Amino acid sequence: DTAVSQTPKYLVTQMGNDKSIKCEQNLGHDTMYWYKQDSKKFLKIMFSYNNKELIINETVPNRFSPKSPDKAHLNLHINSLELGDSAVYFCASSQDAEGGDEQFFGPGTRLTVL
Amino acid sequence: EDQVTQSPEALRLQEGESSSLNCSYTVSGLRGLFWYRQDPGKGPEFLFTLYSAGEEKEKERLKATLTKKESFLHITAPKPEDSATYLCAVQRSYNTDKLIFGTGTRLQVFP
Numbered sequence: 001d002t003a004v005s006q007t008p009k010y011l012v013t014q015m016g017n018d019k020s021i022k023c024e025q026n027l028g029h030d031t032m033y034w035y036k037q038d039s040k041k042f043l044k045i046m047f048s049y050n051n052k053e054l055i056i057n058e059t060v061p062n063r064f065s066p067k068s069p070d071k072a073h074l075n076l077h078i079n080s081l082e083l084g085d086s087a088v089y090f091c092a093s094s095q096d097a098e099g100g101d102e103q104f105f106g107p108g109t110r111l112t113v114l
Numbered sequence: 115e116d117q118v119t120q121s122p123e124a125l126r127l128q129e130g131e132s133s134s135l136n137c138s139y140t141v142s143g144l145r146g147l148f149w150y151r152q153d154p155g156k157g158p159e160f161l162f163t164l165y166s167a168g169e170e171k172e173k174e175r176l177k178a179t180l181t182k183k184e185s186f187l188h189i190t191a192p193k194p195e196d197s198a199t200y201l202c203a204v205q206r207s208y209n210t211d212k213l214i215f216g217t218g219t220r221l222q223v224f225p
Contacts, residue, residue: 042216105157
């Protein structure tokens with residue numbers, strides 16, 4: 001059973017397009033996250049949601065909009081894609097936002113903007 | 115400003131050659147320090163959490179230690195399957211849901 005899953009695994013698209021990445025966790029966790037990993041492998045948090053409520057919104061362009069329909073799902077919609085958005089996007093989840101629990105990561109979505 | 119620095123960037127070891135990876139941190143109030151392993155094309159996989167200076171944790175050939183300024187990941191008699199990128203991350207005592215990652219150490223172990 002996959003704990004944190006993401007779709008699609010690869011996404012190749014043209015500049016200016018709008019795309020979405022989906023994430024689901026079956027761990028019963030309350031908190032979910034989106035991270036961006038750049039070409040130098042630096043992993044940086046973008047958003048976190050706790051029980052469908054936005055907690056963290058780092059300095060991310062407002063072209064990025066997370067949506068959490070329920071606590072097991074956190075999707076990421078990106079408008080007007082730019083070349084600099086090319087990266088690997090990871091979804092993660094943890095039991096709660098304050099307990100210091102480990103975060104479980106999904107397999108990543110490699111986004112390439114042409 | 116909170117910062118996590120890992121060294122070396124890359125490390126090549128012969129199988130059985132023990133070594134250590136370093137994670138230096140500057141954070142205003144540390145709640146926990148995390149070690150993750152990341153294989154190519156996959157998401158990070160949790161290894162350890164350390165909460166206080168002097169704490170140590172072990173898992174197979176890996177041992178993590180923590181001081182007030184840095185953490186070490188000691189690898190004893192590594193095998194080729196230990197090859198991966200090892201990531202360190204800190205969690206502050208406030209905004210606890212945010213992990214601040216270092217850029218990782220890419221470890222290659224040759225038979």
